[in-house]
Amino acid sequence: MEHTSPLDIPWLDPQLAPVLIVVIVLAAVGTTILFCCGLVAYSRRRSPRYLLITAVLGLLVVRSVVGLGTVFGVVPMTVHHLVEHGFDFAIAVLVLYAVYRSGPMADTETNRERPSKSDD
Template identity: 85%
Template sequence: MDYTSPFDVPWLDPQLAPVLIVVIVLAVVGTTVLFFSGVVAYRRRRSTRYLLITIVLGLLVGRSVVGLGTVFGLVPMTVHHLVEHGCDFTIAVLVLYAVYRSGPGTDRVPVSSDE
């Protein structure tokens, strides 16, 4: 890769480059705020579910940073795809595991057949 500006990227329309950069920067900022919120929640609760969700949020931050690095030519497209799709898979597995671990709820109210 011999470009340092998103406006020189062969696969990106120069008119859409500013939009893509804004969207990715917002994703980085938003997921970072959520990640630190998850860290605070995990430190308070110290449960496996909170840890899993915090890890997922951290993966989302990493995913967004890799996207930004790709736009600026710091991350090759092959690495971009490997990291992003690997994160997608890991996020799906962790969320499903968190749901599985939560098991049946104890706060369920039995439904009466009289109503």
Template identity: 80%
Template sequence: MNHTNPFEIGWLDPQLAPVLLAVIVLAAIGTTILFGCGIVAYSRRRTRRYLLITLVLGLLVARSLVGLGTVFGLVPMTVHHLVEHGADVTIAALVLYAVYRSGPTTTRSGSKHE
């Protein structure tokens, strides 16, 4: 992958390159801000749920960075798909686990604990 200009990559329509770049850059900025908020929230709460959500937000940042790397020809398309779909599976698993763990549990005495 020798390309560094998204307007010269064969799979990317030059007319749509600015739109794709704008979307990926906005996604990267937004997820980075959310990831920062997640780090702050986790540092205050120090619970497993906050850690899981922070990890998910970090994976979303990584997805955006891989997308940018792909558009600029730094990440091969195969690696892009492996990383992004692998991140999707991991994100889904972490969110489902966080949801599963967030419900109240009932002890033998019948009282509910979180």
């Protein structure tokens, strides 16, 4: 692609380009900080659940980078849509799997351990 400025991209309104860039940069910075926190948490816990959440945060960072690349004309719009929507699906699956792997709720386990009223 030949685009180097968001102001030259036909699908992007030049008046909104600065706003879009700021939003994407803030998203990239925020998700990168969260990803680093996830790495630290995973290094301390070493559990599959922490690894899944860290992977999700990493995908969010890549989504932001792809979005920024699209605004600057480096990533074609078709690739942008494939990556972004593919990652949306992957993030949803990973989060749901992490929830599934978390096991039963604490209340359920507590109810199993309590003696029934007929035992009194």
